[in-house]
Amino acid sequence: MDTPAPYLHWYFILISVPNLVLIVVMLAVFALALVAPFPGHGDSGAKRKR
């Protein structure tokens, strides 16, 4: 905890590894939330207007 985090430096991009890992995890969670099936089944009651 008391040591500086390693950094990645690529041209003008400078980011710490923990921040990069967090961003990747957030993107993964977002993608999973879009495609993962939600528990339960059936329509919850609201009728669609045709």
Next chain:
Amino acid sequence: MSAAQSSLPRDDENGGWTGAVRRAVVRRLPPDELLPTHQPSYVRSWTYLFGVITIAALIWLLVSGTILALRGPQWWHHSTSGKFVNSLHYWGVQIFFVFMVLHLWAMFWGAAWRHGRGLTWVIGSIIFFVSIPAAFTGYISQQNFDGQWIAVNAKDALNASGVGRIFNPLNFGQAYGIHVALLPIALVLLVAMHIVMVRVKGVVRPLGAPPLSTDAEASQ
């Protein structure tokens, strides 16, 4: 019914400004819409949980922050239970920001400002921008070398931007007061407004989905 009673204005038609306010509130937010038991089928998605998790994190931040404020820096730095609650507060902030940003992504790519929800989007954006100084003042209120380091470096940036005229991060009392009083009150009020706006307009339907017969926008 006597003549005097029949000459009184009917409560649902008049009642002065209090009656008008009540009718306006009930018209815009019917009681059965405030805490609905049914939601449209498209709400059954993990993406709609991001906002709820953010609110849960905010509640936890208020609870843990209240405990920290009552016990003080000596407790949160030197006792086992204090360090534990301090860590809960710190990680609560991480959860709050991660899921607020995920909620922002979901609402942005779903164009959640459609069909009269512009104000809801704007209030959400304000919440995001108010949360940043809330977290910042928390970091510099830690009462350790980390907080001192952040405050000393931030001082130069804030002075360069002109904000230093009204806010000095090295002034612990100012930063602490802002962190434990002003910004939490502002955030709670803004989040309450945000939730009420969501309930008034309903959850936005996905792009391309047909309107619902029960949706408020379908009756407009």
